[in-house]
Amino acid sequence: MLLAQGAADARADDLDDQYAALQDQITSSSGSVSDGYAALDAAMSALTSSRDELSSAQKTADAANQAQQDAQSAADAASAALTTAQDNRRAAQEQVDAAQGQVDAAKQEIGMVASQTAQQNTGLTSIALLIGNGSTSQISNRVQWANQSLSSTQARVDAYQNALDELSARRDALVSTEDDARAARDEAVSRLVEAQTASQAAADAAAAVQEKVDANQAALAAAQGIVEQAVVSDDALKSQAGELATRIQARDEAAAAAAAESAAAATRSGTAAGSSWLTTNIAPGQIAPYSVDQAVATAQSLEGNMYYGNMCLALVAAFYGYSSSGVNSAADAAATIRAAGQMQYDTSDIPVGALLWYDGTPAGNPFGHVAMYAGNGMIYSNGAANGGVGTISIDTPSSGWGEPLIGWSSVWLPNATA
Known part of the structure; x- marks a missing residue:
């Protein structure tokens, strides 16, 4: 009853309920930590992917x-x-224009000279032929001279024309070159525009990805913060649980100590009661024996004594302060105790000091x-080490000597002498 009451008192506080609640919080917190780490892994994966992107x-x-x-x-x-092509074309055009002017002027001048010469030669020839003033050879020479003059004039005209044609061709070639250069x-400008457009698109795409990276970096930082907070919270809860477990252990140890003390007190009380019964439950007119403590002390003082060989009854009588038991043998004393109804046969709880x-x-x-009986399954007896007085197992006489246990009794020795 005392043990049960001690346990109930020890648990009258709410430490166990607090501990159970903390364990539930720790379970939830550990789940949050686990979820946080999973989110952190996902954020790290997303960040890595976006960085690759x-x-x-x-x-x-x-x-x-x-x-x-x-x-x-x-x-x-x-x-x-x-x-450059445009500059060259303009320069060529200027050359062509200048040459064209010179050619035109020269053609006009030559034309006029040629016309006059032709007219003069024609007139001279006609006159010479008509008037016959000149010989035929003279006329031929004049005609030849006129023809040569015309031929020379025409050559100059052709040379100018060739120069003009060449300049025109050069101009046309430069125009073509200019056209090709313009094309x-x-x-190139079209491709530049396309390249600029592509470059801008690529830059925009990179900027968009950078935004994604920044967002993922922020998400990772947030996840790290959540995990750190969850770990701190989890550690704090575990620390509280550890402190509470220490308090519970101290409480339970105190309760156990109190229960042990109660049990020891009960044992002492029972032992005292049993000891008192052993030394007060004696035969009418019997001389009062020593107390159990005195008997145990006497037995301890006699350990190793060789005097009591084959004198077991005299030995236990001496334990209790008697000089003699007053009977001849343990068998006679046991018979007297049985006859008086004092023999106890339940050997499950034998008190220290009882006679076996x-x-x-x-x-x-x-x-x-x-x-x-010495307690803890041992007895004080003769025939112990080297045959002297000492402690042996309660089972030694039965199993070792072939003498079965009958029972136990108080110090019921009606004929004992002081």
Whole structure:
């Protein structure tokens, strides 16, 4: 009853309920930590993926930027070539125009000279023929001279015309070159525009991916913060649980100590009661024996004594302060105790100091045997180490000597003498 009450008092507080509640919180907190780590892993994976995507987008943007630079260089070169072609074409045009003026002037002058010469030669020839003033050879010479004059004039005209044609051809070639340069410039500009568009698109894509990376970085930081907070909270809960477990252990140890003390007190009380019964439950007129404590002390003082060989009854009488038991043998004393109804046969809870009686008949010992219980399954008896007084197992006389246990009794020795 005292043990049960001690346990109930020890658990009258709410430490166990607090501990159970903390364990539930820890379970939930551990789940949050686990979920946080899962989210952290997902955020890290997303960040890694977006970083890879950013790397790819950046490479694309770099390539587009390089293409734009190349296109810009090509457009610049094409524009420069067009400018050069235009300058060359203008210079050629000026040369053509100047030559054209010279040719036109020369043609006009030559034409007039040729016309006059032709008219003069014709007139001279006609007159010479008509008037016959000249010989035929003279007339022929004049005609030949006229023809040569005309031929020379025509050669000059043809040379000028050839020069003019060449300049015109050069002009046409320069115009063609200019047209080609303009077309190349236009193509380069078109490609530059496309490159600029592609570069801008790549830059926009890279910027969008960078935003994704930044968002994933922020998500990762948030997840890390959640995990850190969850771990801190979980550690705090576990620390509280550890402190509470220490308090519970201290409480239970105190309760156990109190229960043990109660049990010891009960045992002492029972032992005292039993000891008192052993020394007060004696035969009418019997001299009062020593107390159990005195008997145990006497037994301890006699350990190793060789005097009491084959004198077991005299030995237990001496334990209790008697000089003699007043009977001849343990068998006679046991018979007296049985006759008085004092023999106890329940050996499950023998008190210290009780007298234990053994039947020696099966072993051929008509005198029997008696010893005093020392507790913990041991007895004070003669025939112990080297045959002297000492402690042996309660079962030794039965199993070792062939003398079965009869029972136990108080110090019921009606004939004992002081």
